[in-house]
Each structure stands twice: as C-alpha cells, then as structure tokens.
Amino acid sequence: MIVTFLIRSFQAKKKKISLNKPIVFIVCALLFFLNTNAQNSKKDSLKTQLKLANTVEEQFKITVELIKLNTKTNPALALTYAEELVELANINKSDSLINKANLNLATVYLYLENFPKSLQYYFKVINNAQKDTDPDVLVSAYVNSGNIYVFKSDYKNGIAKYTKALDYLKAKTKLNFARKAGVLNNIGSLYKEIKEYSKAMVYLNEAIKLSKQINDQGNIANILNNQGQVYQHLGKNDLALQRYLEAMEIRKKTNDLTGLATSNFRLGQYYYSIKNFAIAEQYFKKITSTKNDSGSLSVISQASFYLYNIYKQQGKYKDALQSIEVHKNANDSLFNEARTRKITQLEMQFEFDRVQNQQKIKQREKDLYSWLIGITLVLSLAIISLLFFLQKNKAKRLHLEQNHLKLEKQNLEKDIELKDKELTTQVLHLVQKNELIDVISEKLVDIKSNMNTESQQQVQKVITDLQSNLQPELLKEFKLRFQHVHNDFFNTLNEKFPDLSPSELRLCAFLKLNLTTKEISAITNISPKSIEIARTRLRKKLNLTGTDTNLVTFLSQLEQASVHQNLQA
Template identity: 25%
Template sequence: MCAAVLLLCGPASLPADVRKAEGDSVFYRMYLSAKEKGNMEEAMKSASIFLESMDTSFVSQDASSLAVELSEYFEDCFKFSKALQWRLFARKYQQDSDVRVRAENEYRLAKLYYRTGQYDKAFEYGTSAQELFSETGDRASLLRCVNLLGAVYYVCKDFDNSNRCFRRFAQGAEEINDSSLLIIALNNIAVYTNTVSDSAKTRSLISRCIDLCKGMNDTTWLCKMYINISASYVNGGNFSKAKESLSMAAPFLSDIEEFGQYYHYLGVIDYLEENKSSAIDNLIAAVSYYEQGEFPERQQSCLELLQELYASEGDFKDAYDALHRYYEISRDDRRGDAVIDLFRARGELMEQSRREEQMAREKDRAVSLAVGISLVVLIGAVGFIVFKRREYDISRREQELASRNEIAEFKRMSQFKQDMLVEETIGNLSKLGTETEDGGMKAELARICNVLRETKDRDEWKEMKAFVPKFNSDFYKNLIQEFPSLTINERRLCVFLNMNLTTKEISDITRQSVQSINTARGRLRKKLGITGDTVSIQEFLSKFN
C-alpha cells in the first residue's frame, strides 16, 4: 500500500470548549504531560480516556485533531481497529471544509478499512477519496487511490481490474517521475504476477524495485523488497537464495510486521528443509511479533505449520495447543460479502453518473425528457430485478458454503484427535513389543500395529477418493509408480497442479491459505527432484499424463 506522510497534530493548550468539563480536563493535562516527557503510550491512553468521557455537545475541532493523532498512533502500532475507531470519531466532528483535508481523511479511512478486512467500505471510501483528489489536481494522491482500489480488487479476486489499476498506477508514477510510487507499483504488479505463477517475472520486477531503493538510499522499502523476493525464492524452491535475501533484509528490520515476516519466512524455509527444531523456534518468534498487532491470517499460517511440526515430533500436547489457538483467532471473513458489496457500490456509482449526465442533457434537450426518464426507469427496474435475483443466488450459495466449511473444520479437528489416538496406541504397542520376551506376543503386537496403520491410511484414501474423482486416472497411476513415497496430501496437490489450477483456485477448493499451498508446492518440488527455475512443476508433471 502507498505510505502517506503522517500529520501529527495536537493542541498546545487546553481548548476553550474542553474547559467546560473540568473532570475531563484532568486526563487532557495528563496527556500533555506524558507527551512532553516522550511517553507516547501513556499519553495516548490518557487522550483516549479524555475523548471517551467528553460530552459530545462540547466536541470541537481541537478534539477532532486529537482523535486524528490517536488514529495515527494506533496505525503506527498496527492496531488497525482502534485506529479506524478514532479516525471515524474525527471525521464525525471535523469542521474543516478544505477539499484536500477531506480527501486525505477519506483515503486514510479506506486504508484502515482495507487493513481490517472490510473491503466493501475500503472501496467506498477509496472511490470517494479519488473523486475529491481529482478536484484538487493532486495527481500523486490520485494515483495512491488507484493503487488502493487495485488492492481491493485483488483481495476480492477481480484480477483483471486489479491488474488494470496496478498498471495504471505504474504508468502514472513514471509520468510524474515519482520513484517512491513506482517502487510500490512494481511491487504490487509483482504480487499479481506471482498469483499467476510467473515466478521469474516476479523476481525480475522486485529486483528492479531493489535497484530503485538503493538508488534512493531508502532502507525502509529496501527491507520490504528483500522480504518479498525471499518469498518468491521460497515458492520456487531456491532456499539458499531465499535465506540470502532475508539476511540482506535483517539489518533494516524496523517494525513488528517486518520482524514477523522475517521469522515467518525463516520458519517456512527450515520447515521445507526439515530443520524442525529451528523451524519451531522461528515460527514461535513470528507469532510473538504478529500478536502485538492485528495480523490474524499470518498468525494462523504460522500456527498451522507449528501444529504439523509438533505432531511430527510426537509432541501432541503442543500440536493440539497450536491447533486450538488457530481456531481461536477471530476470522471475520467478510470477503464473500465484500465481492457483492464491491459491485453494488460500483453499480450505484455508475447509476449516479448516468443520472447526472441525464440532468445535463435535459437543459439542452427538453423534448427528450420523457423518453430519457422512461429509459432510465426501465434500465433501473431491469437491473434491480437482475441484481436482486443474483444477490439471492449468491446469498444461498454462501450459506451452503458456510455450512460445508463448518463441517470440514469439525471433521479436521475430529480427524486430528483420532490420528493422535492411533499414533499413541501404535507407539505404546510397539514399546510393549520391544519389552516382552515372548516371540509369539511380539508377532501379534506387530500385526496389530500394521492393521492400525493400514486402517488409518485406508480412511485417508477414502476421504481423498470422495473429494477428487481424477485420482483413478493414468496420470495418477504413473505418478505413484514413479514416486511411491508421496503423502496423501502431496498426491492430491499433484492432481490439482496437473489440472492447471492456480494457487488461488487450489486455496479455494482445499480451504487452506495461499501461504500454506505455496509452502506445500516448495516441499513437493524438492521431493520430485525439481531444481532451478527452468522447469515449472506443471511441466514436470505433464510427462506422466
């Protein structure tokens, strides 16, 4: 996202309106005192209490400015929900009529709605900011809005419009010769390119960003670029290059998000290289940083890997704890509704534009008034009926999907507990077999252990068979004959990749995060013996068709 300059503004003395509430003024003076001493955490705490206890009839422009300062503070701390709360407070009582100030506030709100996952609101406020910046003639700020809308389209899986916005943003940045904006634009195009599995082009774009950062001596963006290119190397299976990129980023790490990503990616690399102890340590460190802000999806990605690592080490208590924490994280998943709201907002804006054009034409062509109104009403009625029908169908499908997701999550928890019980039983029986001197008893215990393992594998096979019918194909038989050691999940991933499904599509089918799918792809490349970037995993698998 485009990083705007933060305007930290706070009143130097107690405003006249505030003095009317003497009880509140105590906290205001505490805020001033703490801020003067450089204790911003205590200052913001006092400011929050002051504003929350204030009589709204006395709220002034000074109080609104203080709310803006609170919002910027919490945004810097990556606590986006609180930042959004105070930005909305400031907007409600703001009296400034300057178009530029209002445009900046709308843009900041759009960013915060984006960071909190409310993409319908992000689109609404981003569009509003775009219109206001158009009035000011501030092209750089206008381009920031285009970039933000591109990010919203990307999250809502409208990749065509997302790509269009990112390329428009890059073209504009080049035209106004703004290197900072160009870095952001190229990075976002790289993210889009990575989605369509073009890792070579992704790294080429990020490498260009790195050169620009070095030329500007901008270590902040340079750090982010090194982290991003390391992720691309991980997805391509080049772990040495990924580690090298992370080591270059290490000296420039400056906030909890960057530290979290740094340890997160180190943990993923260790996991793929089967350095389990180191992977666990790095993932725990990543979670500790992510917990300090609002990064729920990234926390879940780390916890998912930790659960698998603990289970593979036989530490089922910690494995269960990681899985429990995974499901405890609040996942206010609004993305399905966001897609509907996004296009509803677009439709409303288009309808508003048509009405304004109609009113302008009416001044010059009064004769066409009746025909024009009838046409608009007819189009609106048909559009409303079509929209309502589509909205009903989407709502019904979302309800069905939500029910299936709940069942899938319950089955996953149940299967995990069953697997732990089976593994524990096999372990106990194996231990008993080594301790007994009776040869017949040893043989019987070994037979029981084999039956338990075969039953577990057979149950997993039945689940997989029911899910994807293409597992009986010649491709699948040829693949298993060549690589019999592939796990159930790895075999399933091979089938999906051979079907030319993208990472996003596989994520939607399996209900796993994109990060998890990319991690699994990296591990699979290593297991299949694919090295370098010259051959894609799809090309390698195609020879088994």
C-alpha cells in the first residue's frame, strides 16, 4: 500500500475558504526514517534489484517500493512505475495483484490531483475486489474515493464511501483501530457540515473511544476539536470550550506545531463568536506570529482576516492594515504554491502522456506492419487454395447431390408405395370384416326365428357380440390413416383446386390408393353408379375433361411433384 488515508483534521486548501468548511487533508503516511541521501541510495538499490529479479512476483514487490519512494518526491516517475505495475499484474493474471496495481495507480493519480482518473481506478478496484476480497485494498479504495468526494464538497457521497470502508475494518488490531477511528472522525465531521449534529456526535464519540484505546493523541485532539465545533453549533459553549482546551493541552504535550495553530484558531474563533475580542485577539496573534510554513499558511490567512475585522471594529486601522497585509501575503503564497504545484503536475502529466502516446504509436505501427504482412500472405494462400479446391470439388459435389436427391426420391416413393399398399389392405380388410359380420348377423336372425325362446336369447347374444365388432367410424379412421401416410396430399389439392368439396377430396384419396369403384362403394355405402358420376365431376374440376389423362395417374403425379419440391427445398 502506498498511502494509508487516516484523516487527522480538516484544513483549508483554496484561497479565502473558511476552516468551518472541511477540505480533507490527505495524509501521505510515508514515514521517512532515513535522510535524503539514504533514500536515493535505497532507490538505486531497488532499481538494481528490479533488473536482477527473476519472477513477476519479485518485480511486482520491488516496483511497489519504488512507487512508495517516488510518489511524494517525483509523482511522474511514480506514475511510470504504477503503469508498469499494472502490466506486471496482467502478465501474472492474478486478481489480487491486478487490484493492488490499480490501487497504486489510482493513488498516484490522486497525488497528481487527477481526480476523474483516480476515481475511475478506485471504482475498478472496488468492482474487481468482489472476485478476490482484500480488506486492506477495499478500505483504501473506499476511503480515498471518499476523500475525493469531500474535496468536491459532495459530503453525502463522502459519507457513503467512508461508511463502506468501515465494513472492512473488522479485524481487532492496533492499525485497524487507528484507521477506523480516523474514518469515524471523518464521518462525524461531514455530518457536522450537513448540520446533522446528533449523528455527528455518535460517530465522534465512537472515534475518540477507539483512539483512547490505542493512545492515539493526535487523533484524540482532532476529534476533540470536531466535538467542540458541534457543541458550539448546538449553543453548548461551555462544553465546546472544554473540548478546545483539552485538544490544546494534548498538542502542547506532543509538540504538534501545526496542530497548535489549529487549536489556537479554534479558540480564537470561539471567543470571537461570543464577542470576547480581547481574548480572541490573543489566540489569533499566536498564529500570525508563527513561522509561515506551508502547513500553517491557510490557518494564518484565516486568523489574520479575523484580526483585521477585530481591529477595524476597534478603530485600530494601522493594525487592521497590517493584518490584511498578512492575510493577503498568506493567500498569495497559498495561491502561488497551488499554481506551481498544478503547473508541475500538468507538465509531468503532459510529458508522461506524450511518451506513452509515442510508444503506443510506434508499437501500433509495428504491429500493424506485421499484421499486414501476415494477413496478406495468409489471404493469398487461402484464396489460391480455396479456388483450387472449389474448382476441383464443385462438379463432384453437384454429382453427389444429384445422386443423393435421386436416391432419396426413390426411397420416399418406395416407402409411400409400401404404405399405400398397407393402408389399402387394412381398409379392405376392415370392409370385408364388416361385410362378413353383416352377412353372419343376417343369417343368424333368420335362424333365430325358428328356435325356442331360450335358444333365441343365446343367438341374440351372439348377434350382439358380432355387431359390437363393426367399425362404424370406418371413414374417419381411413382419413386419419391416409393423412398419416400422405400428410401433404390434401394441402396440395386445396392449393391447386380450392373448389373441391370434402367428399371429392375423400374420393381423391381413394383413387390415390388405386381402389376400384366397387371397393369405394363398399367403404362409403354409396352405389357404384353414384361414384362413377362423382368421378366425372371430379375430372371436370381437375381440368381433365376432354383429355386422355388417367385420373389415378394424375393424382399420383400430383403428389410426386410435391415430394420433389420438398426435396429441393
């Protein structure tokens, strides 16, 4: 991890911004135990180790250390290492390493104040962490993205991100207690800014409780100041003053010069709010008389402006003029510092982007040239081979397709013919069965009249049994079986000759099976003469009148044409 974001206090960053509006001061917790020469020596040593590293894991670990050492002093170089770190992680294809690499890249962009890019990578870390949950990575991602929202004065989103970070600070370690206390303090401060004071105190009380457990005096002082502001907003001035004084004592004991400036400002602001300008002046003058380092410039700017207002009300115009001069000089220094930093960051980002774009363009040109040569050779070979094989196989394929279609047609015709015979046989068998039952039944009826009563009853029972075997639904059954064999026959007829009646369609089916007039008469119980008349009408509707075309042949060819079309389709 490059940076542990423990928010200690809220300080002003922009020109003429009151300290009552918190802009999160991102604490870059890189603890420098060695002097500058020792750091340079360590950098050189790490670069040598990076060249000698044999595995991706070793390279990854060393690159992370180089990013840590360069993030504050040379962010542009840190950005280069961060990009290399992402490439290493992608080579390794480890979700955990990819997330850590993206986190480092997001943090470097945060130092460069490229907030959109930084947020983009923090969100990427959060989304990818669902695959490989690492609490430390998620805490940093949520807290840092929350810091960015607070920089943009989007306090509600800042609270949301800080709250998510708390979900991953479950481990009961000293480090986690410190981090959790810092996050709780931040949430309490933001609730104070949106004037939800009861919620603010809940989080601040929890934060100070954790900080006392680990004796984190710096954070205790920060929280006491925040509690003092909440009490002051609620009109509980005695409690507010008590908290400010407690924070002051802690900072005196720890010799926290920046913290002392903040405590003096809070006390001065407190006495100014209750119109005790004499005591307020004493605290503000303690601030303006300190060394104008970058850490206290913003506090000096605000304190001198308060002094200006005090002196103006008291008619001390000379002192007021001096105070406004101090205020102006502090603001100018802050503005110049911010502008210089921004220009430097823009130059570094521009140079980095320029180098990256040049490398990408060169690589793209090289890749494009290689691809063009390879694609040209492959396409040429493929086209020649394709033309050769297409020409060679075209005739063979057509011949095979024709033989296949011919064979399939023959098989279908044989299959249909066989099924037609089976269907005809079944129908005729049913007809013969019905006729036989009728003949036997009639004979038994004649015999029955000459028998005694007991015998007549037995004969009647036999007649009833025989009649129960009759097939009254013969035509219906025939239609179902016929359609099963010739499923497109009726559709074809209806398409070509839509005027055919149901009885004519049924007659076509009988003729298709090559049944004789007598057989049709037996099935339909219609006289042969009527069937002959029906055949004549049918020929007329099929436009066969005056031609030598056989009706049965015509119907068979009609179905064969339909089968052929289906095969071609």
